[in-house]
Amino acid sequence: MHPVSTDIDARLSRFLDSLRASGASTSTVRAYRSDLAQYHRWLTAAGSTLEQMDVKLVRRYAAFLGSMHYAPATSARKLSAVRSAHAWLHSRDLTPTDPAQPVPGPRRVRTLPATLSRDEMDELLIAAPVVDDRERRDLAMVELLYGCGLRAAEVCALRVKDVDLARGRLRVTGKGDKQRVVPVGAAAAEAVQTYLDCARPRMVGTRSCDRLLVSVRGRGLHPSDVRRALLRRLDRRGLAHRSPHALRHTFATHLLEGGADLRSIQDLLGHASVGTTQIYTHVSVRHLRSAHAASHPRAR
Numbered sequence: 001m002h003p004v005s006t007d008i009d010a011r012l013s014r015f016l017d018s019l020r021a022s023g024a025s026t027s028t029v030r031a032y033r034s035d036l037a038q039y040h041r042w043l044t045a046a047g048s049t050l051e052q053m054d055v056k057l058v059r060r061y062a063a064f065l066g067s068m069h070y071a072p073a074t075s076a077r078k079l080s081a082v083r084s085a086h087a088w089l090h091s092r093d094l095t096p097t098d099p100a101q102p103v104p105g106p107r108r109v110r111t112l113p114a115t116l117s118r119d120e121m122d123e124l125l126i127a128a129p130v131v132d133d134r135e136r137r138d139l140a141m142v143e144l145l146y147g148c149g150l151r152a153a154e155v156c157a158l159r160v161k162d163v164d165l166a167r168g169r170l171r172v173t174g175k176g177d178k179q180r181v182v183p184v185g186a187a188a189a190e191a192v193q194t195y196l197d198c199a200r201p202r203m204v205g206t207r208s209c210d211r212l213l214v215s216v217r218g219r220g221l222h223p224s225d226v227r228r229a230l231l232r233r234l235d236r237r238g239l240a241h242r243s244p245h246a247l248r249h250t251f252a253t254h255l256l257e258g259g260a261d262l263r264s265i266q267d268l269l270g271h272a273s274v275g276t277t278q279i280y281t282h283v284s285v286r287h288l289r290s291a292h293a294a295s296h297p298r299a300r
Contacts (some may be wrong), residue, residue: 009050011095012036015088023176027153035081050089053099058082062103079103114242115250121146123237125187133199134216138229140188140195141213145226145244147188148172149251149269152223152244158212160196165189174270182268 016036020029042061043049061082065075083100090098116124124142128135144155154172162171168184184192192212204218211220226244234241252265 008033008037008040011050011089012040012085014094015085018088023178025175025177028175031077032081032084035078036085038078039082039085050086050095053086053095054097055099055102058086058100058103114246115253116239116242116246118254120239121250121254124233124239126237128236133203134229136191136195136199137203137213138233140191141221141226141229142233142247143188143191144170144184145230145247146251147185148182149248149255150182151175151248152226155213155226155244156211156221156223159210160212161210163192163196163212165193172270178270180267180270 016029016033019032024032039061042064043053046057046060048057062075062079065078068075070078079100083103086095086098086100089095125139125146127139141155144150144158145152148170150158150172151174154174157173158170162173163184164170165184168189170182170184172180172182174180200212200214203214203216207218209218209220213221215221215225223244230244230247231241248269252269255265255268256262
């Protein structure tokens with residue numbers, strides 16, 4: 001249990017501990033802690049307390065978030081943290097009411113995920129003319145992001161023992177420490193095997209590290225390392241900048257365009273709800289419109 005922070009009410013700290021105990025990811029708990037610390041500061045400045053909060057005051061806080069010009073998704077998360085905390089506090093009789101429940105979050109704008117075309121992916125996956133240990137690692141990394149649909153944090157968390165190339169599969173630890181097994185295609189398997197045989201032993205040296213992907217100094221990678229490595233690769237090939245998550249979106253989009261069903265894609269991505277996966281149907285419709293416009297005799 002984390003020590004109680006001075007910038008947050010002790011009861012809110014107990015709520016955060018309950019989140020952690022229920023399996024919420026470290027990043028989720030960290031974001032909620034920041035959001036609730038901000039809420040607690042606002043309460044103090046407004047001369048109010050958790051017990052005194054009512055619907056009118058929560059609406060004022062929602063308006064305050066709106067005045068800060070956050071992205072809709074950020075405001076929605078911050079208000080979600082407040083609603084979840086108040087519901088938890090009230091259910092345990094730590095506050096007399098649940099004033100946040102009637103207050104809706106801001107409407108979230110549904111945006112299509114950025115993806116790369118098949119030609120762009122082919123260009124990105126071509127090995128560099130000069131092949132060194134870092135190049136072999138980066139190729140394995142990109143093959144895993146695109147070939148297996150992994151998040152940056154997931155590819156960083158992979159351990160050597162999670163990789164079973166003989167059976168063509170990975171054991172992936174996703175959000176909330178939930179595990180799933182995903183298949184590894186031939187191209188990704190070849191890139192990973194080459195990295196394991198020809199690069200990783202030199203990068204690790206005499207150090208002890210169980211992570212699959214390591215730095216030139218033999219330590220495990222962080223998501224920021226993955227982002228920088230991908231940007232280097234995109235720059236060298238003259239491609240527009242994309243985040244590592246764009247490769248995950250591209251993985252799902254290309255699967256859908258190839259005929260895979262949403263349920264299978266949901267399992268491969270590790271989405272808790274198929275509703276999260278359904279955004280890729282919009283990407284696929286965009287692709288189909290292009291195909292229709294280019295091919296159908298009555299499209300023009």
